[in-house]
Amino acid sequence: MLKNFYADFHIHSCLSPCAEITMTPAVVGKRLQELGIDWIAITDHNSAGNVRVFSKVLKDFGIIVVPGIEIHTVEDVHLLGLFENVEIAEAYSNWLYASIPETRVDPERFGYQLYVNEDDEFTTMEEKWLGQPTSLKLDAAISSIQGFGGIHVYSHVERKMGVIYQLGFVPLSRNTDRVFVEISQKETLEKIQRDPHLSIIHSSDAHSPQQLKKVMRIKAEKREFGELKKCLLDQKRVELLWD
Amino acid sequence: MLLSELINKCGFDVVTANDLNKEIKDGYVGDLLSDVMGNAPAESIWLTVQSHVNILAVATITGVKAILLCNGLSYEEETIEKAKENGITLLATEKSSFKACMSLFEAGLR
Numbered sequence: 001m002l003k004n005f006y007a008d009f010h011i012h013s014c015l016s017p018c019a020e021i022t023m024t025p026a027v028v029g030k031r032l033q034e035l036g037i038d039w040i041a042i043t044d045h046n047s048a049g050n051v052r053v054f055s056k057v058l059k060d061f062g063i064i065v066v067p068g069i070e071i072h073t074v075e076d077v078h079l080l081g082l083f084e085n086v087e088i089a090e091a092y093s094n095w096l097y098a099s100i101p102e103t104r105v106d107p108e109r110f111g112y113q114l115y116v117n118e119d120d121e122f123t124t125m126e127e128k129w130l131g132q133p134t135s136l137k138l139d140a141a142i143s144s145i146q147g148f149g150g151i152h153v154y155s156h157v158e159r160k161m162g163v164i165y166q167l168g169f170v171p172l173s174r175n176t177d178r179v180f181v182e183i184s185q186k187e188t189l190e191k192i193q194r195d196p197h198l199s200i201i202h203s204s205d206a207h208s209p210q211q212l213k214k215v216m217r218i219k220a221e222k223r224e225f226g227e228l229k230k231c232l233l234d235q236k237r238v239e240l241l242w243d
Numbered sequence: 244m245l246l247s248e249l250i251n252k253c254g255f256d257v258v259t260a261n262d263l264n265k266e267i268k269d270g271y272v273g274d275l276l277s278d279v280m281g282n283a284p285a286e287s288i289w290l291t292v293q294s295h296v297n298i299l300a301v302a303t304i305t306g307v308k309a310i311l312l313c314n315g316l317s318y319e320e321e322t323i324e325k326a327k328e329n330g331i332t333l334l335a336t337e338k339s340s341f342k343a344c345m346s347l348f349e350a351g352l353r
Contacts, residue, residue: 076275133275160294
């Protein structure tokens with residue numbers, strides 16, 4: 001039987017340099033619980049380093065976490081990768097790490113990148129700047145996500161670092177029969193290229209607890225990766241919610 | 244050449260100014276952050292159509308002193324705030340990157 005879940009598959013943690021340091025597991029979990037959101041993805045820039053702890057802590061709040069990452073490609077396009085479990089997401093993140101240049105920036109000026117533990121305490125700081133492009137081109141980034149059995153979604157396509165903003169269109173890949181895109185604004189629904197291959201989602205892309213909100217209602221049997229794929233492929237099971 | 248002198252000769256709009264008495268020794272044109280990070284010379288003016296807040300981190304890493312946003316585009320508030328914090332001068336022009344390069348050349352930047 002299908003049940004209704006409130007989902008948001010693009011949320012940043014305190015590991016992202018541009019996110020507030022208050023994006024810790026207990027703070028995020030509490031806020032999501034208040035809002036009635038129960039199925040999310042943690043997608044930090046170029047790293048899945050905090051997904052394990054978020055998965056564990058948010059479970060106690062009744063929230064299921066899809067382990068994810070937001071890759072920054074050479075074209076300055078942001079791409080979400082969603083994975084079946086924490087181990088795969090971490091393996092992907094470790095693999096991706098070599099593609100991030102050694103560049104460091106002053107955290108005082110460009111944001112702290114903090115690893116966190118189950119008690120909401122910061123443990124260590126990531127030294128490489130996670131806000132920079134990796135050396136992966138878009139095609140290579142998509143293939144790599146597929147290689148780890150993941151799903152890729154084009155982030156906020158109509159905004160800066162979104163694929164339409166950067167390249168002018170959504171590339172329809174030869175290797176997939178469906179392309180998942182995330183839109184930020186309701187108006188984009190009317191403007192986006194009409195194509196039967198496109199599946200559209202909406203997310204908060206929250207960088208602070210105040211930005212969390214209900215963005216999608218999804219009908220699924222249960223909150224697991226296989227069902228997530230089915231929902232994304234069947235737009236009738238996805239309802240986008242707007243302010 | 245002094246940044247103030249370049250601005251006067253080329254007629255670029257000053258969005259936020261740090262120290263206009265800085266010496267500009269070189270220039271770079273690029274819209275991909277990775278390309279600019281790898282190739283922009285220090286003490287240069289960077290011509291681009293990118294206005295995302297991350298351009299300030301890129302300018303800091305490379306030692307770019309001023310960013311010139313071309314084609315009549317505008318910076319978002321967040322980018323302007325970050326520029327003030329980091330002492331980077333933000334400029335804007337209606338000209339394309341190509342035409343703006345010509346102005347800089349005519350002003351004497353080599």
